[in-house]
Amino acid sequence: MTIVKHELRQGRNSFLIWTASIGFLVAVCIFLFPEMKEQMEGVSDIFSSMGSFTAAFGMDRLSFGTLMGFYSIECGNILGLGGAFFASFCAVSILSREEKDKTAEFLLAHPVNRTGVVTEKLVAVLLQITLMNLLIYALSACCIAAIGEELPWKEFNLLHLAFYLMQLELAGICFGISSFLRRGSIGIGLGIASMMYFINIIANVTESVDFLKYVTPFGYCEAADILTDGRLDTQMVLIGLLFGVIGIVCAYVIYSKKDIH
Secondary structure, three states: OHHHHHHHHHOHHHHHHHHHHHHHHHHHHHHHHHHHHHHHHHHHHHHHOOOHHHHHHOOOOOOOOOHHHHHHHHHHHHHHHHHHHHHHHHHHOOOOHHHHOOOHHHHHOOOOOHHHHHHHHHHHHHHHHHHHHHHHHHHHHHHHHHOOOOOOHHHHHHHHHHHHHHHHHHHHHHHHHHOOOOOOOHHHHHHHHHHHHHHHHHHHHOHHHHHHHHOOHHHHHOHHHHHHHOOOOHHHHHHHHHHHHHHHHHHHHHHHHOOOO
């Protein structure tokens, strides 16, 4: 597990910055809820009549006046985009980092084959994503308890599970892309996360391209669908995880044959 520990040390600062930033913004939103609660009913009525704009973010089916409605929209966007960016950021350059930093010769001199290198780097990515989600989950639950609101655990757990699965899918895809790169590119990872986010918005606004929800992991993170149905869309989740698995398999195949220098 030497490579895992090394990668965790390498990514420690970025992990702390991303986790602290997302956690801080989520906490601020939660503590704002009691002050805004009384005014939110009127805001919900206004948003529900704004056509495509509200459909794009699911605000036509959620009430700002309820804790989970407010949390899903305000905190959900932070968790969704922030988590997607972090997962992509972690995975997209981890296999190409050695060539970029000119440390490939040192790494491959260790008594570990390339499959072992890929496995340990993948474990490091998954550990960082999992730990960030656990910390944000615990922080959110504590903040909600601090403002004296009753937490609907089922909806809360489903929402956080959806974001976690979305991050795993994006990490798998970006991990696969990382095996093709030689110098790494954080921009590619962040670009993929942004593209998936906007594809979901387009699918929400335009019924003729509703099938795009099966392409983007944000499709099964729709808070309005989760809170209304009380479950995740299993078909979308399985398709999304399949994309992630394909990315990981590509990483093993490409990296084992890659001319690393």
